[in-house]
Amino acid sequence: MRGDLDPVFIPRLQERGHLGIKCGLENIHALLDGLGRPDANFPVILIAGTNGKGSTGAFLAHMLKAAGFVVGWTTSPHLVDVTERIWVDGDPIGEGALELLLGEAFDSEARAGINATYFELMITAALSAFRMTGVEVALVEVGLGGRWDATNATDPILTVLTSVGLDHQQYLGDTREAIAREKLCTARDGRPLVLGPGLDPEWIRPLLSNEPVLCPAPRLGPADIRWDHSRVEGRRVGLAGLHQLDNLATAFETIRQLRELGFPIPEEPLWEGAAATRWPGRLWAPPGLQSLWMDGAHNPDGARALADHALACGVRPHLFFGAMGDKDLAGVARELKRMRPLSVSFIQGDAPRYAKAAALQEAWDLEAPLFDLREAAYLLRAPAEAPRLVTGSLYLLGDLLRELGVRVS
16 A cells, blocks of 8 residues: 555546547456456446436445445546545545555556556456455446447446437447447346336347347336425435436336345335435535535436426526537537526536537527636525526536535545
8 A cells, every 4th residue: 555645546547538438348358357357256237328327326336235235336427536436335435445456457457568548447446446345246337338348348147228318429329229239238148137217128129139138127106206306105215306216216126136136135225225325416416505406417318307307396497507519519408498597607617628608609599608617616606595507517517516625425
């Protein structure tokens, strides 16, 4: 251990961001082989999908922990700190442990003579963390697509597909069918494939390149939908929005399939876990700030779910919007407009990927005030009576939380 010394490998990891996305599993297999295949020491559940995979993972992590299991969970992206990406038994990994594990990943990279991406190194560190801490089940969120995603180097006992929508078309294809085919490569022959309630098994079946056991999740209900939470048959659900009930239903079907595989999971603690579930950045109120909500809706499907929730609850917020320039800005704006916000303001971050003022104005067909991160943080610190909602990108939320000095873990 390096003790109190400044981290070395975490900064080296940040430098790998420029490598971007790479097709192929050779690197991740080399990294894991060099470390003795840490992923062979625990059962893996892969969670894929356009929207909902992080929330489904959050429900499962909290539910299984409440049921007495030692749970590992790796998710992306992070909001404020890279340690948020690796969660073990209820807490994010510490910086010292991440530094140690990344050091091992970089050593494996050097021995293999390869040049790994940020995501490949982080997945390697996460799987090594799960071995080191003796997790009893690992929840592994798929990054982009599925076929060539580093997480697909594992051998899952069960795969989850939450939803399929149009996002990352430049990598995955221009149709829902093409995107679904990429994501369905995470399924395995003869093993359960849990489908979110919005996915029709008859639509999925001809898109498969193998023969998993299809396990569609039935919807939950009836439900009492509130702005900041929901109730199902009197039981509290910690994440807000009708769409989160679909994610919870997916989690419950996953639990049912785990029971079929021999996991002794009692029923009652599962609802305790569902009530305790928190997932920062998903219709989430940052601590210490009045009437402020954040949601990382970054594609039309996510924006539609957010707008539907606001309409159902009769909430008209002051909307603050910022996004990456390569997203479907007009499609997201079209959905968010339906909530009839009291006002719209734009936020532009410092990174080159952020959409510029002209692109934001064109997408929304209006000239709204434009703030940088510092100006937006100043405005959002002030008290307000009406709800204020920041949305458009998880990266925007992370940058803004850093500016506000708010940690999420």
